[in-house]
Amino acid sequence: MSENTLIDDDFVAAVRRDMLKFAQLQLRDAALAEDAVQEALLAALAGGRSFAGRSALKTWVFSILRNKIVDLIRAQGRTTNVSALGDDDAALDASFDALFKTNAHWRPENRPFGWGDPEESLREERFWAVFEICLNHLPERTARVFMMREFLELETDEVCRELGITISHCNVILHRARHGLRRCLETSWFAPGEKPC
Amino acid sequence: MLTCKEATRMMSEAQDRPLSVGERLQLQMHLAMCRGCRNFRVQMDFLRTACRRYLGRRGSEENDSRMP
Numbered sequence: 001m002s003e004n005t006l007i008d009d010d011f012v013a014a015v016r017r018d019m020l021k022f023a024q025l026q027l028r029d030a031a032l033a034e035d036a037v038q039e040a041l042l043a044a045l046a047g048g049r050s051f052a053g054r055s056a057l058k059t060w061v062f063s064i065l066r067n068k069i070v071d072l073i074r075a076q077g078r079t080t081n082v083s084a085l086g087d088d089d090a091a092l093d094a095s096f097d098a099l100f101k102t103n104a105h106w107r108p109e110n111r112p113f114g115w116g117d118p119e120e121s122l123r124e125e126r127f128w129a130v131f132e133i134c135l136n137h138l139p140e141r142t143a144r145v146f147m148m149r150e151f152l153e154l155e156t157d158e159v160c161r162e163l164g165i166t167i168s169h170c171n172v173i174l175h176r177a178r179h180g181l182r183r184c185l186e187t188s189w190f191a192p193g194e195k196p197c
Numbered sequence: 198m199l200t201c202k203e204a205t206r207m208m209s210e211a212q213d214r215p216l217s218v219g220e221r222l223q224l225q226m227h228l229a230m231c232r233g234c235r236n237f238r239v240q241m242d243f244l245r246t247a248c249r250r251y252l253g254r255r256g257s258e259e260n261d262s263r264m265p
Contacts, residue, residue, distance in 0.1 A: 104200035111233035118243045122250055131247060149213070150248035156213040175209040182240050 015058055016041060019065055025132070026069050026147050028140055036072060040065040070152050073144075074162055088139035089176065096179045112182075115190045127189060134184035138177055145170065146177035199227040204234045208241050 016037060023033035044061040099110040106112070121127040135143065148159045160170045199207070204227045207220055216224065228235050 100200075100202050104202040106201045106231075106233045112236035112240060114236050115240060115243065118240075119246075122247060128251070131251065150245065151251070171206070171210050171213065174213060175206055178209050178212075178241060178244055179205070181244055182237075186240075 011054060012041070015061060018058075019061065021132075022062070023065060023069060025135060026144075026151065027072060028144070032072060036065060036068045040068050066152060070154070073148060073152070086139050086141060089142055092139060092142070092176055092180050095183065096176070099183075112186070113190075115186075118190075121189065130185065130189045134181055134188065137184055138180050142173055142177045142180070145173045146181075149174060199223050201227075201231060201234055204228070204231070205237055208234070208238050212241055212245060 019037045019040065020033060023036050024030060027033045027036065040061060044057075044064050099107060101107050115121075135147075138146065145159060145163065148154050148162070149156060154162070156167060156170055156174070160167050163170075165173075204224060207216065207224050210216070211224075228238065
C-alpha cells in the first residue's frame with residue numbers, strides 16, 4: 001500500500017480528533033494540546049517513513065505525540081504548584097475515608113466486590129466512554145500525576161523530580177487517583193444489577 | 198496486623214515500587230483473611246491494564262471500517 005492511499009484527508013482528520021482528545025486529557029490546556037498535536041502530525045508526516053498500514057501509522061503518530069507531551073510537561077512542570085491540595089482533592093480523600101469504619105476496615109457496604117471478568121469490559125466501546133469520563137472527573141493535579149505515571153509511563157521518582165514533590169507525597173496522590181478511578185468505575189460501570197440499555 | 202486502609206496504600210505503592218519482604222509478608226497475611234482487599238488488589242492491576250490499553254487502543258485500534 002503506498003503512503004498516498006494511506007494518508008487521505010479523512011484519515012488525518014480522524015487521527016487528529018483522537019490525538020486532540022488524548023492531548024487535552026493529558027495537558028488540560030486546549031491551545032497547548034492543539035499545538036502538540038499539530039507538531040506531532042507534521043513531524044510524523046514529514047518523516048517520509050513507510051508504514052504497513054493505517055494502524056502502524058497511527059501508533060507511530062501517537063508515540064511522537066507522547067514524547068511531545070512528556071517534553072511539554074518537563075518544560076512547564078515546576079510552574080504549577082502541584083503540592084497545593086485543592087478542594088476537590090480534599091473531597092476525594094473524604095470519600096475514601098468514608099469507605100472505612102473507625103477501625104480502618106471496610107464498611108460492609110463499601111467492601112470492594114469482584115468485577116467479574118473485567119477483560120471483557122475492555123472490549124466494550126461503552127466502557128471506554130465511562131473510563132474517559134472517570135478520568136476527566138479526577139481533580140486536575142491528581143489526574144496529572146496519575147497520567148504521568150500511567151499513560152506517559154514515567155517512573156515515580158521522575159514524576160516527583162519533574163513536579164518538585166517528595167516520593168511520599170507522590171504516593172499519596174497516586175493512591176488518591178487510583179481510589180477515585182476505582183470508585184468511579186465501580187459505581188458507574190461495574191455496579192451489579194443496573195446495566196444501561 | 199494491617200488495617201484495610203493501610204493495605205490499600207500498600208497495594209497502590211506496589212504499582213510503583215517493589216515492596217520490601219516485610220511489607221509483602223504483612224500484605225499476604227492480610228489478604229489471606231480479607232476478600233475485599235483481594236478484590237481491591239485485582240482491581241489495581243486492572244486499572245494498570247486499562248491505562249496501558251487506553252493508549253495502545255488510541256494508538257493502534259483498527260477502526261478503518263468506521264472511517265468514510
